[in-house]
Amino acid sequence: MSTLLPPGVHAPGDPAVPASARRRARHRPPLTRAGIFGVGAALPDGVVTNRDLERALETTDDWIVRRTGIRERRRLAEGELLAPLATEACRRALADAGRTAGEVDQVLVSTVTPDRVTPGLAPDVALRLGAPQASAVDVNAACAGFVYALDHAAALVESGRAEVVLVCGAEALSRITDHDERSTAVLFGDGAGAVVLAADDGLRVGCGSFVLGADGASADLLYADLDERKLRMQGQEVYRHAVRRMVESTSEALARSGMTAAEIDLFVAHQANRRIIHAAAAELGLDPARVVVNVDRVANTSSASIPLALAQAQEDGVLRPGATVALAAFGAGFVWGAGVVGFKERPHAGD
Numbered sequence: 572m573s574t575l576l577p578p579g580v581h582a583p584g585d586p587a588v589p590a591s592a593r594r595r596a597r598h599r600p601p602l603t604r605a606g607i608f609g610v611g612a613a614l615p616d617g618v619v620t621n622r623d624l625e626r627a628l629e630t631t632d633d634w635i636v637r638r639t640g641i642r643e644r645r646r647l648a649e650g651e652l653l654a655p656l657a658t659e660a661c662r663r664a665l666a667d668a669g670r671t672a673g674e675v676d677q678v679l680v681s682t683v684t685p686d687r688v689t690p691g692l693a694p695d696v697a698l699r700l701g702a703p704q705a706s707a708v709d710v711n712a713a714c715a716g717f718v719y720a721l722d723h724a725a726a727l728v729e730s731g732r733a734e735v736v737l738v739c740g741a742e743a744l745s746r747i748t749d750h751d752e753r754s755t756a757v758l759f760g761d762g763a764g765a766v767v768l769a770a771d772d773g774l775r776v777g778c779g780s781f782v783l784g785a786d787g788a789s790a791d792l793l794y795a796d797l798d799e800r801k802l803r804m805q806g807q808e809v810y811r812h813a814v815r816r817m818v819e820s821t822s823e824a825l826a827r828s829g830m831t832a833a834e835i836d837l838f839v840a841h842q843a844n845r846r847i848i849h850a851a852a853a854e855l856g857l858d859p860a861r862v863v864v865n866v867d868r869v870a871n872t873s874s875a876s877i878p879l880a881l882a883q884a885q886e887d888g889v890l891r892p893g894a895t896v897a898l899a900a901f902g903a904g905f906v907w908g909a910g911v912v913g914f915k916e917r918p919h920a921g922d
């Protein structure tokens with residue numbers, strides 16, 4: 572049997588192959604890669620500036636900008652649903668990728684603030700998109716949810732179980748913010764962003780080098796309880812862990828992809844706080860010119876923040892086809908993740 576295989580490649584379960592070699596074989600790059608071919612974003616119309624918050628809380632624009640980098644955030648109106656916003660982000664991502672809703676195999680929506688406890692957002696988004704053939708599921712991994720969902724989507728595509736997957740981060744954090752508590756009220760915003768992931772055999776970077784982690788022992792440092800439904804956190808502890816975990820996971824993702832920080836065109840991290848993003852980038856050896864920051868315009872939108880930042884970067888002309896991008900996120904759990912991805916490595920999947 573093994574003579575039919577290329578030199579050095581053994582059949583799975585071949586007793587001649589030591590266990591260590593079999594373990595390494597499972598980490599071989601897949602033959603089919605998943606690539607990001609489109610990105611889209613949607614924000615609610617309501618804008619809340621730091622000046623607006625000054626009128627309601629004992630805070631100042633100066634304090635908020637210095638400690639967080641945030642200048643304004645978007646907010647859904649009372650009673651407004653999140654699903655239409657998520658759907659719009661997905662529509663824009665599909666249009667950007669030159670794909671139709673009818674081609675989507677799965678809709679993955681990352682959210683901690685769905686419109687109902689159950690069902691989740693994803694089936695509603697698939698319905699509104701006009702994708703009745705698609706399976707649809709929500710992912711809850713707090714602010715790291717988009718990176719987790721992207722890794723899962725890439726695995727679906729690489730394994731051949733799906734050709735096209737929509738990965739959306741959609742959040743209405745205003746629903747779980749204590750608007751009377753100044754240390755958290757100023758931090759959060761609402762929004763949705765999405766990317767289209769599709770199979771392509773000819774990609775150099777693809778979407779394969781992800782590193783995910785979790786530590787449930789730190790849950791009490793950042794959480795929202797079922798009864799109270801308000802985000803509570805120990806800000807400085809969260810800050811410290813966020814920088815450490817994003818740096819560690821990004822370094823490991825780079826090593827797995829066989830790249831160095833010098834080969835990264837852009838660093839797009841969860842937009843929690845400008846200081847956290849720049850501290851992580853500096854430790855990774857990435858100069859500020861390669862770091863995407865849009866927390867000033869949208870605040871912390873949890874798992875929507877990375878696709879929102881990608882869409883903003885594309886609109887600003889900073890994220891261009893063929894770019895190699897490092898993604899990193901950290902959130903309640905604690906959970907964290909990082910990945911190295913190629914953005915629009917080819918004009919269309921399969922070209």
Ligand code: ACO
Nearest residue numbers: 630631634638714753754757806807809810843844902903
């Ligand atoms: N305006 C004015 N003063 C304020 C405000 C405010 N909005 N909020 C807090 N303060 C005061 C505090 O009361 C404190 O006053 P004191 O010294 O008299 O006691 C002082 O400012 C310093 O407070 P700290 O909490 O020590 O301020 P810090 O520099 O740590 O900044 C911040 C706070 C911005 C929250 C920071 O800790 C941080 O960014 N942490 C990480 C937050 C984060 O990223 N969370 C994760 C995302 S949440 C999610 O995943 C869903």
